[in-house]
Amino acid sequence: MIEVSGVAKSFVLHNQGSAVIPVMQGADLAVAPGECVALVGASGAGKSTLMRMIYGNYTAQAGRIMVGDVDVASAPPRDVLALRRETLGYVSQFLRVVPRVPTIEVVAEPLRAVGVDAKQAEARAKELLAMLNIPERLWSLSPTTFSGGEQQRVNIARGFAHDYPALLLDEPTASLDAKNRSVVLELIDRAKARGAAIVGIFHDEAARAQVCDREVDVSAFTPERAA
Numbered sequence: 538m539i540e541v542s543g544v545a546k547s548f549v550l551h552n553q554g555s556a557v558i559p560v561m562q563g564a565d566l567a568v569a570p571g572e573c574v575a576l577v578g579a580s581g582a583g584k585s586t587l588m589r590m591i592y593g594n595y596t597a598q599a600g601r602i603m604v605g606d607v608d609v610a611s612a613p614p615r616d617v618l619a620l621r622r623e624t625l626g627y628v629s630q631f632l633r634v635v636p637r638v639p640t641i642e643v644v645a646e647p648l649r650a651v652g653v654d655a656k657q658a659e660a661r662a663k664e665l666l667a668m669l670n671i672p673e674r675l676w677s678l679s680p681t682t683f684s685g686g687e688q689q690r691v692n693i694a695r696g697f698a699h700d701y702p703a704l705l706l707d708e709p710t711a712s713l714d715a716k717n718r719s720v721v722l723e724l725i726d727r728a729k730a731r732g733a734a735i736v737g738i739f740h741d742e743a744a745r746a747q748v749c750d751r752e753v754d755v756s757a758f759t760p761e762r763a764a
Contacts, residue, residue, distance in 0.1 A: 538703050538734035539591065541566040544600030544610070544758075546586055560586055564600065564758040566736070570702070573725065573735040575749040578756040584738050587755055588705050591736065592627050593617040604703055622650050627705045628696035632680055632688040640666065640683075640691055641676045647699040658698075665694035668720050686712055697724045704728060706737035710744045722748055 544564040550556045561583045568574045576584040589595040591602055593609045602609040607620050621627070626647070634643050641662050648658035666676055669690040675683065680691045693709060706725070710718045718741075725748045728735060739745035745752070 538570050538605060539566070539568040539736060540601070540603040541587070541591065542601050542603075544587075544590060544602060545598045546583075546590060546595060547598055559760040561755075561758050562760045564755075566753055568703075568734040568736055570732040570734050571729050572751075573729055573737060573749045575745045575752045576736065576738050576755050577745075577752045578754050582754075582756040582759060584755050585707065587758075588707060588736065588738065592621070592625065592705055622647075624701060625703045625705070626696050626699065626701035627707075628693055628709050629707045630689070630692075630711060632692040632695075634680060636681050637679050639677050640671065640680045643680055643691060644694045644698055647695060651699060653699075661698055662694065665698060666691070668724075669694050670717055670720075686714075686717075689713065690717060693721055693724070697728065700728075700731060700733070702733060704733050704735045704737075706735060706739075708738055708740060710739065710741045718744065 542565050544561065546561040547557050547559040550558060564587060566574070576587060578584055586595060590597050591604065591609060597610040600610060604620060604625050607616055609617060609620070641659060644662035644665060645658040648661060649655065663676070671687060671690055671694070675687070680688050683691065689712065696704070709721050709725070713721065722744060725735065729748070737749065739749065
C-alpha cells in the first residue's frame with residue numbers, strides 16, 4: 538500500500554549562500570495493508586522528513602513514493618490533494634484549523650469531503666470526541682481555544698474519522714494521559730484490523746511495542762550511511 542524506493546532529499550539554505558544539505562539518500566520502505574511500521578533513529582535522522590515526503594509536504598529529489606497507485610514524488614498537486622482526501626490520512630502533533638470553526642465540524646470535515654451525509658459524519662465525530670474524552674460542552678467551540686492536550690485529541694479524532702487505507706502518525710500518544718493513550722492505541726489496532734497501512738513515529742517505546750509490527754531505522758538512509 539505504501540512503497541518508498543530510492544528516495545533522496547536535500548535542503549537548500551538560501552540565506553546561507555544557497556548551501557545544499559543532503560539529509561536522505563536511498564530510502565526504501567514498504568508497508569502492507571494491515572501493517573504498522575515504526576520509523577526509528579536518533580533525533581535529526583530524518584524520520585519527520587520521510588513522513589512529510591510520503592504526505593507530499595516535502596518534494597523528493599529522486600526515487601518513487603507510491604501510495605496505492607499514486608507516485609507522490611511525481612504526481613501533480615491535484616492528485617496529491619485527492620490522495621489526501623480519500624486515501625492517505627495524517628495525524629500530526631499540531632492542530633491547524635480555520636479559527637471559529639466548531640470542533641464537531643473540524644472532526645467531521647474529512648467525512649464530508651468524501652461525500653458522507655452530514656448527520657452520519659456528525660455522529661462519527663461525536664463518537665470519536667466522546668471516546669477521546671473531549672467534554673461535550675466544548676464540541677460547539679473552536680479547538681483553537683483548547684489546551685494543547687485537548688487539541689491533540691481533536692487532531693487524533695479528525696485523523697481517524699475517515700477510514701483511510703493509509704495513515705501517517707506523528708507521535709500520536711505524546712503527552713497523553715494513560716486513559717487517552719489507551720484509546721489512541723485501540724484506534725490504531727482497529728485501523729490495522731480493517732487493513733490500513735500505517736507509518737508512525739513513536740517515542741513512546743511501550744506504545745510502539747504494542748501496535749507496531751516492525752521498525753525501520755531511518756539512520757540507514759542518511760547520506761554518510763548510504764554512501
